[in-house]
Amino acid sequence: MADVFTYFEDLHKMPEIGMHEFKTSAYIADHLKKMGYEVQEHIGGGTGIVAVYDSGKPGPVLGLRADMDALGTKDGGAAHLCGHDGHMAMLLTAAEIIKEQKLVHKGKLKILFQPAEEISEGALSMLKGGAIDDIDILIGMHGRPIQECRVGQAAPALYYSAATHIRYDIIGKQSHGARPYLGVSALDAACLVVAAANALRFDSNVVYNLKATQIHADAGVPNAVPGNATVTFDLRSQSNDVMDLMIKKLTNAAKNAAASIGAEAVENILHSTPASIITPEVTNIIAEVIKEELGSQALIPPITTAGGEDFFWYPKEKPELKTGFIALGEDAQPGLHDPNMHFDHSALPNGVKLHVGLVKKILG
Numbered sequence: 001m002a003d004v005f006t007y008f009e010d011l012h013k014m015p016e017i018g019m020h021e022f023k024t025s026a027y028i029a030d031h032l033k034k035m036g037y038e039v040q041e042h043i044g045g046g047t048g049i050v051a052v053y054d055s056g057k058p059g060p061v062l063g064l065r066a067d068m069d070a071l072g073t074k075d076g077g078a079a080h081l082c083g084h085d086g087h088m089a090m091l092l093t094a095a096e097i098i099k100e101q102k103l104v105h106k107g108k109l110k111i112l113f114q115p116a117e118e119i120s121e122g123a124l125s126m127l128k129g130g131a132i133d134d135i136d137i138l139i140g141m142h143g144r145p146i147q148e149c150r151v152g153q154a155a156p157a158l159y160y161s162a163a164t165h166i167r168y169d170i171i172g173k174q175s176h177g178a179r180p181y182l183g184v185s186a187l188d189a190a191c192l193v194v195a196a197a198n199a200l201r202f203d204s205n206v207v208y209n210l211k212a213t214q215i216h217a218d219a220g221v222p223n224a225v226p227g228n229a230t231v232t233f234d235l236r237s238q239s240n241d242v243m244d245l246m247i248k249k250l251t252n253a254a255k256n257a258a259a260s261i262g263a264e265a266v267e268n269i270l271h272s273t274p275a276s277i278i279t280p281e282v283t284n285i286i287a288e289v290i291k292e293e294l295g296s297q298a299l300i301p302p303i304t305t306a307g308g309e310d311f312f313w314y315p316k317e318k319p320e321l322k323t324g325f326i327a328l329g330e331d332a333q334p335g336l337h338d339p340n341m342h343f344d345h346s347a348l349p350n351g352v353k354l355h356v357g358l359v360k361k362i363l364g
Ligand SMILES: [Zn+2]
Pocket: 082, 118, 336, 337
């Protein structure tokens, strides 16, 4: 019989960073095979797994997705500070119940264990591996901090922000401190880039922000003017359209600001996750399942967060895909990604019930 707590304890003890989830994915694949699933491994050349349960009858193809990676720690190790160990344990336990009770009566169920959510590469690797090619409805879930959603509660949609990190490499010409007119100060150019960025304006009806977060310019000595600099920006928006426009206008501003004194700015996108793209019809299904499985008092309204989630690469890259995203109350404290992050494990059976309930509702 499935035991979500045992799976959790096992997975919690093997934290691995994105694209290095070797022990984790072997553990999951092994259990899925023992349950009787047809299991595809090394999706997209990585550690991704897809388990398939085909009813052999017509109907929708439902995908349920969990993420597998942990965060790197200062000592060079890794730790499950975002609760992905819990996500895996809940989906693995649900997979066992679904198979034992033969709950797929129509269509097909695909259970996805995705690598590298934190570095925003995992969903793209699953897409590359064709994991969602035949999926009609894809649903993800994330445990929430205590401030957003309490244990016993769940929200039927979680609206994440789009997040992008861009570094501009500024190329000028180094010069002696006594003869700055013979060079082009990359430090001055970097300051102009920041000033130009701060003068950009976007649709004030959309929540967004754009700010420089890192600047480096140093010729190594106090009597030389640096010829190279970097400026990094962090961009957030609730709208993918506004994010696309911010990137375009920021790069244009950076290039022109640097060029105004004869320097060059080269764009490097370091990290990017799209804002939530959620299908209202799927949100309604999730809301019904929350009420049925956890009780009507458990359902709370959709949540908006400034955080990012790479799940939304799936609908961004495959616009016809219907998607839903569950916010599960876990009382995580002090917060996700905190080195002391912990959550109330009594939330684990709730996540199992929601996954099982979705299969009964959509494929039953
Ligand atoms: Zn995280």
